[in-house]
Amino acid sequence: MSEKGKGKYGIVEDVLKKGSKKVTPKETEAALKAFNDMTQELESLRTLSSNQGEGKKQIDKLKEENRKLMEESANLRMQRDEFRNRLSSIAGQKMTEGNSDIADLSDPFRPTNLAERFGQMYDDTWTQAYETLHNNAATDEWKIIDFLADIIKNVDDMCLRTSADQISKLGHYITDDLVSPKLQTEKGTFVASTTSIMQMDEKQKERVYKLLKEFRKSFATYAPRPLVEIFEKCYMEKIQQAWKISSYNADIRTFVSKCVEIIWLMKIQSPPMELLWQQSGDPCDKDRFAFYTKKGEKVERCVWPAVILHAGNGPLVSKGVIQGI
Template sequence: MSIERSNKTISEKCKLMTKDALSFKKRFTETDSVLQCLSQMYTALTKEDYEDDWKETKTVSQKDKGKSPTPISHVKFVIEDVCRKISRSSADAVGERCRKHIDQLKETNKQLEEEKMTLLTRLSKFAGANLTDNNPNIADLSDPNRPTKLAEEYSELYDNEWTNAYECLQKSKKSEEDIQTILTNIIKEAYSVCGYIGKRQDTVIRSELLSPGDSYSNETLDKGSQTRKKSARQSAPEKSKDTKDKSKGESLSAVQSKTISELRKQTVTSSASNVISYFKTHPQFKEWFATSSLDSYSVRCIKICWLMNIQNPPVYMEKEVKPGSEFDTSKYKSYTKAGKKLAFVVWPALFLHEGGAILTKGVAQGK
């Protein structure tokens, strides 16, 4: 009887142990699945394979000291390890993204700063052009041929070359009045011709920029080659006397006009030489270069007058003064004789522009 009872007890314990074993197996299988799932999640989040350090770790919590490692504690370790690694990886990823974003913002800021400086430069240039274009009251101190400097050269011309030419003409036994008339007419005529050439140059440049096709309106095409009936240089000035394209009603902006003015000043050395050559080869002005003294005087007159006329607006020379008019001491100095009335002009007065302030006084004979 006791043996049967003992066998029954053993049988029941075996059943319980089998049940516990099956339960452990199930829990172990589930644990393994959880571990695999955690490993897959880690790989998906970090793009890296998860390395299980459970067997190598020697870290045991205070609570688990003295106990054997279990599947549950393994899962617990893996969960904590995965969370730690993901957190660190996420922090690195976030930091990298932040660094890239900061670099992008810096690059964008640099581009915006460059655009800002470009726009400020353009705005400053536009404002400056609007302020100075055709405004002689604002002097360009960087221009070596600005009106005040031209006035100084104009005075030096009278003191030096004019005097030398006067002494040279005295040897030809001409009267004092005739000599003064010859020298005065040279400076006046040079100013007038340079003024015409300067206006024509400005008109041609503006016309070509606004309506280049008009220069070729009188041209024909002959077997693929152009045959001119009339040159563009001859036809362009006849199109218009102003700066507007009358066919379209367009005109150059202040910045564009300023650019043309600056270009004409920058090429003044070549253009002045060309204008001087024009005078020297034209029969009308042959007598201006008859002697070396007259040649030096005439050449300098032409050069200064050309420089006057490419200013914007041109420096103004008072050429027409009626004899017998009031002697204006604010404009003229006496030559050899003072008086309330003006007899004749020896050296014309110079003004900043027509109707503007006087740059240098002229010389006139009083009576």
């Protein structure tokens, strides 16, 4: 092997090959120095290798700690968001509870939205139903207007009665089971002969009925379709007979469906929204009603009802339409 190939510690290999008799003191000294250098270098390499191993372990440890911190951070963010949503919901309930003048912006069926949809219905479905009846049946203008108004009034009556009946039944069934528990067995339903001596006070009843109304609102969109069928079977035929209008085409059916849908959502509000009609001969309420085709100081007919937030002189949320004289 050449000198270059042996490297810087080649002298050690040469000395070992020659043996003690052939090695000069100078070569021996050089070999010992090279050997010591080699030993130190090997020790340094071992230390470096050990440090690198420790460093890798430290990095792995830091990575694991970082992963745990990331998980904890994500959990804390989720808890923060949950607490914020709950606090927001509680604050909204506290603000709107018992105060119908304050809108709950998280409610898709809030009164302002319903009033806007009801007003839009006058421009769209009412107009289409009126024109269809006028063109097809050549019926008198005011007879058609009164006929459509009668549909709205009857839908309002049906929805109000159904809403009150629902809450009454729900309240009875739920509170009855709570204060008088029952057990279903193989032999039938077992009911205790004794009843609780405790009675629900007014505040408890208010809380129960408030929860029931909120629970019902979560099913709000399910009721209109069967209610339309009930209205057609129980009300519509009588209305048609009363006004001697036999036509019940697609436009009239659409008008009825829209009336039921929106008025039902109005009636399940807490408190229920109210439709306001002016009577013939009343002084024109120009603050709550717009004129149809003729202005005046007194009402000839009420074409379309105004909507107020609740009964008892509630705030106006949508104007009605009257014909003046």
